[in-house]
Amino acid sequence: MNHSSIIRASALEYVRGVTSGEFTAEEFLSETLSRVGEAETRYHAYLRVEDSQRLLARAREVDRGIKSGQKVGLLAGMPVSIKDNICMRGSRTTCGSRMLEGFVAPYDATAVSRLHAEGAIIVAKANMDEFAMGLSTEFSAYGPSRNPWNTEYVPGGSSGGSAVAAAAFECVASLGSDTGGSVRNPASFCSVVGYKPTYGLVSRHGLVSYANSIEQIGPIARTVSDAALVLGVIAGRDEHDDTTADAAADDYLEGIEGGVEGMRVGIVDEMTEGADPEVARAVARAAGDLEAAGASCERISLDMVGYSVPSYYTITAAEAASNLARYDNLRYGYDLPTDGYEFNSYVAEARGRFGPEVTRRMILGGYVSSAGHAGRYYLKALKVRAKLTREVADAFASSYDILMAPTVPILPFRIGEKSDDPVSLFMVDLNTVTANLTRRPAVSVPYAVSAGGLPIGIQMMADSMQDKTLLRAARALERKRPPLPEVPD
Amino acid sequence: MSGSGRGAGGAAGGAAPRPVIGLEIHCQMTSLKSKLFCPCRADYRGMAPNENVCPVCMGMPGTLPRLNAEAVRRGTMIAMALGCAIPERISFFRKNYFYPDLPKNFQITQLDMYGDTSIGGRGSVLVGGRTVGIRRVQLEEDPGRMIYEGASVQNRISLVDYNRAGTPLVEIVTEPDFEGPRQLRLFLQMLSDMVGNLGVCNPALEGAMRADANVSLEGGNRVEIKNISSFHDLEKAVVFEIARQEAQHSRGLEVAQETRHWDAARKITAPSRLKEEEKGYRYLLEADIPWVRIDAETVESLKSRMPESVSEKRERFVSRHMIPPQVADVLSSDKMYSDLFDAARTDKNARELANIITTDLMGLAMASSAAAAAPAAARDDVGGDAQKKKHDDPASDVIRVDGLRELADAVASGQMARNSAKQALHEMAKTGKSFAEVSSEMDLGLISDESELLGVVRSVISEEPQAAKQAYSNPNTVNYLVGKVMQKTRGKADPQVTLELLKRCLLGD
Numbered sequence: 001m002n003h004s005s006i007i008r009a010s011a012l013e014y015v016r017g018v019t020s021g022e023f024t025a026e027e028f029l030s031e032t033l034s035r036v037g038e039a040e041t042r043y044h045a046y047l048r049v050e051d052s053q054r055l056l057a058r059a060r061e062v063d064r065g066i067k068s069g070q071k072v073g074l075l076a077g078m079p080v081s082i083k084d085n086i087c088m089r090g091s092r093t094t095c096g097s098r099m100l101e102g103f104v105a106p107y108d109a110t111a112v113s114r115l116h117a118e119g120a121i122i123v124a125k126a127n128m129d130e131f132a133m134g135l136s137t138e139f140s141a142y143g144p145s146r147n148p149w150n151t152e153y154v155p156g157g158s159s160g161g162s163a164v165a166a167a168a169f170e171c172v173a174s175l176g177s178d179t180g181g182s183v184r185n186p187a188s189f190c191s192v193v194g195y196k197p198t199y200g201l202v203s204r205h206g207l208v209s210y211a212n213s214i215e216q217i218g219p220i221a222r223t224v225s226d227a228a229l230v231l232g233v234i235a236g237r238d239e240h241d242d243t244t245a246d247a248a249a250d251d252y253l254e255g256i257e258g259g260v261e262g263m264r265v266g267i268v269d270e271m272t273e274g275a276d277p278e279v280a281r282a283v284a285r286a287a288g289d290l291e292a293a294g295a296s297c298e299r300i301s302l303d304m305v306g307y308s309v310p311s312y313y314t315i316t317a318a319e320a321a322s323n324l325a326r327y328d329n330l331r332y333g334y335d336l337p338t339d340g341y342e343f344n345s346y347v348a349e350a351r352g353r354f355g356p357e358v359t360r361r362m363i364l365g366g367y368v369s370s371a372g373h374a375g376r377y378y379l380k381a382l383k384v385r386a387k388l389t390r391e392v393a394d395a396f397a398s399s400y401d402i403l404m405a406p407t408v409p410i411l412p413f414r415i416g417e418k419s420d421d422p423v424s425l426f427m428v429d430l431n432t433v434t435a436n437l438t439r440r441p442a443v444s445v446p447y448a449v450s451a452g453g454l455p456i457g458i459q460m461m462a463d464s465m466q467d468k469t470l471l472r473a474a475r476a477l478e479r480k481r482p483p484l485p486e487v488p489d
Numbered sequence: 490m491s492g493s494g495r496g497a498g499g500a501a502g503g504a505a506p507r508p509v510i511g512l513e514i515h516c517q518m519t520s521l522k523s524k525l526f527c528p529c530r531a532d533y534r535g536m537a538p539n540e541n542v543c544p545v546c547m548g549m550p551g552t553l554p555r556l557n558a559e560a561v562r563r564g565t566m567i568a569m570a571l572g573c574a575i576p577e578r579i580s581f582f583r584k585n586y587f588y589p590d591l592p593k594n595f596q597i598t599q600l601d602m603y604g605d606t607s608i609g610g611r612g613s614v615l616v617g618g619r620t621v622g623i624r625r626v627q628l629e630e631d632p633g634r635m636i637y638e639g640a641s642v643q644n645r646i647s648l649v650d651y652n653r654a655g656t657p658l659v660e661i662v663t664e665p666d667f668e669g670p671r672q673l674r675l676f677l678q679m680l681s682d683m684v685g686n687l688g689v690c691n692p693a694l695e696g697a698m699r700a701d702a703n704v705s706l707e708g709g710n711r712v713e714i715k716n717i718s719s720f721h722d723l724e725k726a727v728v729f730e731i732a733r734q735e736a737q738h739s740r741g742l743e744v745a746q747e748t749r750h751w752d753a754a755r756k757i758t759a760p761s762r763l764k765e766e767e768k769g770y771r772y773l774l775e776a777d778i779p780w781v782r783i784d785a786e787t788v789e790s791l792k793s794r795m796p797e798s799v800s801e802k803r804e805r806f807v808s809r810h811m812i813p814p815q816v817a818d819v820l821s822s823d824k825m826y827s828d829l830f831d832a833a834r835t836d837k838n839a840r841e842l843a844n845i846i847t848t849d850l851m852g853l854a855m856a857s858s859a860a861a862a863a864p865a866a867a868r869d870d871v872g873g874d875a876q877k878k879k880h881d882d883p884a885s886d887v888i889r890v891d892g893l894r895e896l897a898d899a900v901a902s903g904q905m906a907r908n909s910a911k912q913a914l915h916e917m918a919k920t921g922k923s924f925a926e927v928s929s930e931m932d933l934g935l936i937s938d939e940s941e942l943l944g945v946v947r948s949v950i951s952e953e954p955q956a957a958k959q960a961y962s963n964p965n966t967v968n969y970l971v972g973k974v975m976q977k978t979r980g981k982a983d984p985q986v987t988l989e990l991l992k993r994c995l996l997g998d
C-alpha cells in the first residue's frame with residue numbers, strides 16, 4: 001500500500017491523533033479523499049462523494065477549533081460515510097434505486113444530525129442493494145460494489161458499500177442499516193465490525209423504511225471500540241421516533257475492556273451445523289478463545305431458528321409492500337411527465353422503475369398480507385416470530401449472556417454466482433435474521449481468513465438492551481483472536 | 490350485522506320490512522393544536538394549498554409518525570362520554586390502498602384485530618328514549634383533498650391539497666340501531682353537542698363532522714352511502730335510500746349489496762364508480778407507533794378533566810338555577826352560550842340571564858349571521874378556547890361578560906324592563922360600548938317616577954273604559970292594562986309602579 005498510512009487509523013486513534021496535533025483534520029480528510037478517488041475505480045463503495053471543497057472547509061474549521069481550544073465534538077472532523085437510505089439534508093438519497101433517482105432529502109436523519117453535532121464529516125453516500133433488499137449489493141440499480149479482499153467476490157449486503165468503504169480505508173467508519181443482517185453480513189464478508197443495536201436504541205428517523213418493525217441503523221468500523229464510539233454518538237431517545245427506547249445518550253466504550261470472565265456463551269447448533277467447514281472450525285476456535293479468557297461455552301439448540309427465514313421473508317415482504325407504496329412519483333422521485341395518464345396508469349408506469357428484487361418482494365408482500373391469505377402466511381409468520389422471541393428470551397433469562405454462531409454460514413461468493421437463485425441467497429440470512437425478529441442486539445466480529453483469502457466473521461448476540469455486555473464480549477474476542485492478515489490492495 | 494343473508498324478496502308485496510340504519514361518523518379534532526402525527530396545524534382552514542405540510546404529513550421517505558398524546562386523551566374522553574369500554578392499551582393499523590390524497594398510500598387508523606384494539610370498545614347512548622349501540626371509537630388521520638379543474642372530463646385536471654392530510658379524526662361506528670331519520674337527527678344533534686362540549690371539535694366548521702350511513706331493510710342486503718357532506722344531507726340521503734329499497738322490495742327485486750354515493754345536486758343515491766372494491770386493505774399493525782398504555786390512573790385523571798355533560802348541565806340549570814326546562818334545553822346544548830351563561834351568572838340574575846341569552850343574544854347572532862359579524866363578536870366573549878379568540882385584548886372579554894352580567898342584573902332587580910334589555914344588548918354588540926354607557930345614552934332606564942307615569946295610566950284608563958270596568962272583578966284585565974301602559978312607554982314603565990298606580994286609580998275612582 002503506497003498511500004499515507006495515517007488513514008488506516010482506527011477511530012480512537014484518529015481522535016487521539018487529531019486532538020494531540022499529530023495530524024490535522026484537513027490532512028486526514030484530504031488523504032482520505034485521494035484514497036477514495038483511487039479505490040473507487042476498483043470497489044464502487046460509494047454512489048456519490050460530497051463536494052470536496054466544502055468538506056475540506058469543514059475540516060479546517062475543526063482544526064481551528066482544536067487550535068483555539070473550542071469543543072470540536074467526540075468525532076472531531078472524522079471522515080465517515082452513510083448508506084444511501086439515510087437522509088441528509090440537501091443531498092440525494094436514492095436507496096440504490098432509480099425510483100428515487102431525483103430525490104433530495106429535505107431534512108437530516110437523527111443519526112446524521114447527531115454525527116454532525118459531534119463533529120463528524122460525512123464524505124459520501126454508500127452503495128447498497130435497492131431499498132436494502134439483498135445481501136450482495138448486486139441488486140443496486142447503480143451496479144455492484146466489489147469485495148476489497150477479492151474484487152471478483154461480492155462484499156455482502158445490503159450495506160455492502162459501507163463495509164467496503166470501512167475495509168478499504170475510504171472512511172474511518174460508516175453507517176449501515178440492518179433489517180435481516182444487512183450490517184453484519186457485509187461486515188463479515190469484508191472483515192470489519194458490524195453492529196446491529198437493540199431495536200429502539202438508535203432512531204430510525206430519516207432511515208428510509210424497508211421493514212420498519214425490525215430494522216436499525218448500525219455502525220460499521222474497523223474495530224469493536226470504534227463501533228462502540230459511533231454507537232454512543234447516534235444512540236438514545238429521539239422525539240422524532242416513538243419507538244426509540246427511553247434511554248439517555250450513553251458511553252458505549254465504558255467497560256468495554258472488562259473481558260468475559262464468568263460469562264456464559266451458548267453456541268447455537270441450528271446456526272452452525274450446516275456451515276462451511278472452514279467457517280465451522282472458526283467458530284470452534286472462537287469458543288476456545290473465549291474459554292481461555294474465562295467464559296464458559298456450551299452448545300444450545302433453538303428449535304424455532306429453522307423457521308426464522310420464512311417468517312422473516314414473509315414479514316419483511318408484507319411491510320415492504322406497505323412502506324414502498326408511497327413511491328408513486330407524485331410528490332418526489334424522478335422526471336416523468338404526467339400528460340396522457342390518469343392516476344392508476346401513471347402510478348403503474350412510474351413504479352416500473354423498481355428493480356426485479358424489490359418488485360418480487362412487493363408482490364410477495366401484497367400476497368401474503370391480502371385478505372384471503374394473511375392467515376396462512378403473514379399471521380403465521382407473526383406467530384413464528386413470537387415463539388422465536390420467547391425461545392430466545394428464555395435462553396437469555398435462564399442460561400446465557402451471549403449466543404454465538406458464524407455471522408454467515410458460508411464464505412463470500414462470486415459476483416453473479418447466486419444472483420439467478422434468490423431462494424439460495426435467502427438461506428445466507430439464516431444466522432442473522434433471529435436478532436432482527438427478536439429485536440436483540442448482535443455484532444459481527446472479524447475472526448479469520450479462509451485458505452482462499454476470504455474473510456470469516458463471528459456473530460454474537462445478547463439480550464435486549466444488553467448492548468454494553470455484547471460490546472464487551474465482542475472486544476474480548478477481538479483481543480483474543482489470532483492475528484488477521486491485512487486487506488490486500 | 491345484516492350481511493348478505495337472503496334477498497329482500499320472500500314475501501314480495503307484503504308490508505315492507507323495517508329499515509335498519511347504522512352510522513360511521515368522522516369528527517375532526519379541530520380544537521387540537523397539531524395534526525395526529527406531526528406538528529402541522531390541526532385546523533387547516535383558511536390556508537393556501539399545501540402550506541400546512543411537513544415531511545411527515547407529506548409521507549417523505551424516512552419520516553415516522555409521532556403520535557399526538559392529546560389526541561389520545563381527547564379521543565378517550567369521547568369514548569367515555571359514549572359509554573365505551575376503555576382498553577388498557579391501544580395500537581394503530583395501516584389501511585393500505587392507493588389514492589392521490591393519501592401521501593403514504595396507506596392511512597394510519599385503528600381496528601379491533603389480532604387482539605389489538607382501538608381507543609373505545611363497545612358502548613351505548615340513550616337517544617330519544619332508545620338505546621343506540623356504539624361498536625367502536627377509533628382515531629385515524631384524514632386524507633388530503635382533491636380539487637378538480639377543467640371544463641370537461643376529458644381535460645380535467647386533478648390537484649391535491651395536503652393541508653388536511655393527517656388531521657386527527659375520531660371515527661364513531663354505531664350498531665345498526667336506527668329505525669328512521671328522526672332518531673338519526675336526535676343522535677347527530679346529541680353527538681355534535683357532545684364533541685363541542687368536550688372541547689374536541691367545533692362542529693360548525695365546514696367538513697368538521699361527516700358521516701357515512703349503512704342502510705338496509707331488515708333481512709336484506711346492506712348498502713353503504715358515502716360522500717355525504719352535511720348532517721342535513723345525511724337525513725335526505727337516508728330517506729331517499731329507504732324509499733328506493735322499499736320500492737325494490739315491493740317489486741320483488743333484491744337490493745344489491747353495494748356502495749352508493751349521495752349526489753347532492755340530484756338528491757339521489759347512485760352506485761359508486763369502481764374505486765377500491767373490497768379487495769381488502771391488507772391491514773398491518775403500524776409498528777412505528779408502539780402500544781399506548783391507558784392505565785387506570787390516566788382514566789381517572791381524564792374522568793376528573795371531563796367537563797359536565799350536556800344532560801348534567803341541563804339538569805343543573807333546571808334544578809339549581811331555576812331555569813325553565815325549555816330554556817335549559819336550548820342553553821345547555823350550546824357550549825359557547827352555556828359557558829357564557831356560567832361566566833356571567835349570579836344567584837340572582839340566572840333566570841333573566843338565561844332568557845337574555847337564549848332569546849335576545851341568540852336571536853341577534855342568528856339575525857346577523859348572514860352578515861357574519863355578530864356571532865363572532867359573541868363567540869369571542871367565551872374566551873375559553875384559545876383558537877377561537879380573534880383578538881388579543883383579554884380585557885375586552887371581561888367587559889363583555891361583565892356587560893351581560895350587568896344587563897341581567899338590571900333586569901332581575903327591576904331597574905330595566907325586559908324589552909329595553911334587548912335594545913341595550915343590540916347597542917352594546919353594535920358599538921362595543923359598556924352597559925353603563927349604553928343605558929345612560931339610550932335612556933333605557935325604567936320610568937318609575939309616579940308623576941311621570943300617572944298621566945299615561947290615566948289616559949290608558951280613559952281609552953279602555955270597558956277593561957277598566959272589568960278590572961274590578963277580573964285580575965287578568967289589570968295585567969292587560971299594564972300591557973297597554975308598557976306599549977305607550979315603549980317598555981320603559983316600571984311594571985311594579987304601574988300596577989300600584991293602576992290599582993290606585995281604578996279603586997280610587
Ligand SMILES: [Zn+2]
Nearest residue numbers: 527529543546
Ligand atoms: Zn405535517
